[in-house]
Amino acid sequence: MPIKTLQEMRILVVDDDAFILKTLTRILQKAGVTKLICSDVATEALKHLSSRLKPVDVLISDLNMPELDGIELIRYIGELPNKISLILISGEDKRILETAESIAKERQIDVLGSLQKPILAPELLEMLQSPELVKTVESRELGANDLANELRLALQNHEIEPFYQPQVCSDTLAVVGIEALARWRHPRQGLIPPNIFIPLAEQLNLINELTEIIYQQAFADLASLHQQGWQVTLSVNFSAQCLAWLDVPERVQKALKAHEILPKYVIIEVTESLLSRDLATSLDILTRFRLKGLGLSIDDFGTGFSTMEQLRRIPFNELKVDRSFVHGATQNHVSYAILESSLNLAKKLAIKTVAEGVEDQADFDLVKALGCHIIQGYMFAKPMPMDDLCGWLTMYNSKAE
Numbered sequence: 001m002p003i004k005t006l007q008e009m010r011i012l013v014v015d016d017d018a019f020i021l022k023t024l025t026r027i028l029q030k031a032g033v034t035k036l037i038c039s040d041v042a043t044e045a046l047k048h049l050s051s052r053l054k055p056v057d058v059l060i061s062d063l064n065m066p067e068l069d070g071i072e073l074i075r076y077i078g079e080l081p082n083k084i085s086l087i088l089i090s091g092e093d094k095r096i097l098e099t100a101e102s103i104a105k106e107r108q109i110d111v112l113g114s115l116q117k118p119i120l121a122p123e124l125l126e127m128l129q130s131p132e133l134v135k136t137v138e139s140r141e142l143g144a145n146d147l148a149n150e151l152r153l154a155l156q157n158h159e160i161e162p163f164y165q166p167q168v169c170s171d172t173l174a175v176v177g178i179e180a181l182a183r184w185r186h187p188r189q190g191l192i193p194p195n196i197f198i199p200l201a202e203q204l205n206l207i208n209e210l211t212e213i214i215y216q217q218a219f220a221d222l223a224s225l226h227q228q229g230w231q232v233t234l235s236v237n238f239s240a241q242c243l244a245w246l247d248v249p250e251r252v253q254k255a256l257k258a259h260e261i262l263p264k265y266v267i268i269e270v271t272e273s274l275l276s277r278d279l280a281t282s283l284d285i286l287t288r289f290r291l292k293g294l295g296l297s298i299d300d301f302g303t304g305f306s307t308m309e310q311l312r313r314i315p316f317n318e319l320k321v322d323r324s325f326v327h328g329a330t331q332n333h334v335s336y337a338i339l340e341s342s343l344n345l346a347k348k349l350a351i352k353t354v355a356e357g358v359e360d361q362a363d364f365d366l367v368k369a370l371g372c373h374i375i376q377g378y379m380f381a382k383p384m385p386m387d388d389l390c391g392w393l394t395m396y397n398s399k400a401e
Ligand SMILES: [Mg+2]
Pocket: 179, 237, 269, 299
């Protein structure tokens, strides 16, 4: 097989046996595999399998694991939209392996073969040379390259623009703010969602450019809203990569001055899970945002790992609870517990709170009862272009009167 394909192939190995993981890692790395993920916990492996940004091409999985067995794993892959090829490993009877293999085939999964322990290198490498697999990997690389080139052009051609989602005060129901969310209006494919192109922009080092395009446009729009009498705040999302350049707060300040906007009307949102890379630099930048009078919000709260630590070290003055803990929290006691404790924590720290993902009256009643200040979600409005926002604000206000 061309070595390039093995280099491009993302392989996930799941086995609760550390020795097997080690053996497979050695064989695969020696053969030129660079995108290798190993996991001894099947439930953790599920996260990698559902990743759209870094799609797994091949799953090499043990059939018998404590918290999730191979058959359950096969069912899970069968339901995924992306195509994953499968190699099964087991110390079990050959017949059990064969049965598992046929279940996988039933579910339209491309089974490359099964390996019995002990694992032999030539046998495994031969399976990875399946023509169908090679074709899938090559065509996927091609597709990703196309999209990357198109994103570069999109930035030049002004195809990326902010949409705005209103934020409402939980007490008065008045609109108090908007969040700018990037949208890509692709000439042929229509609106491309940010979960596809933001990670791509980060990978291609285009995220700074993209963020600047969004906040420049959003500041112009905010100035126009203020002129029309809508004294709302504006939240802008900053990726961790944007926090690597020390002059970012000054650039933002300059743009604010150019649009004659007071800094207190702008809130910088930073995702908590992204803050760990270069903490000293991020801390420097984020603190200077606050010193310049801008707001600082910890976004997607509850989804990261070092939540408490981030809150202690970084001068946030707003906390946004992630939508996954808000919508349907009345029905889910785990979400409820996280939502409640996040809001309590913010209250103790005297930080303003925003709940995202409020979709219905039950969500609204709950977050309001738990003391959340600001509500954002489909119950009020979806993100919309500037042209629609003005109309929406007028309509919303006339209804409220
Ligand atoms: Mg956000």
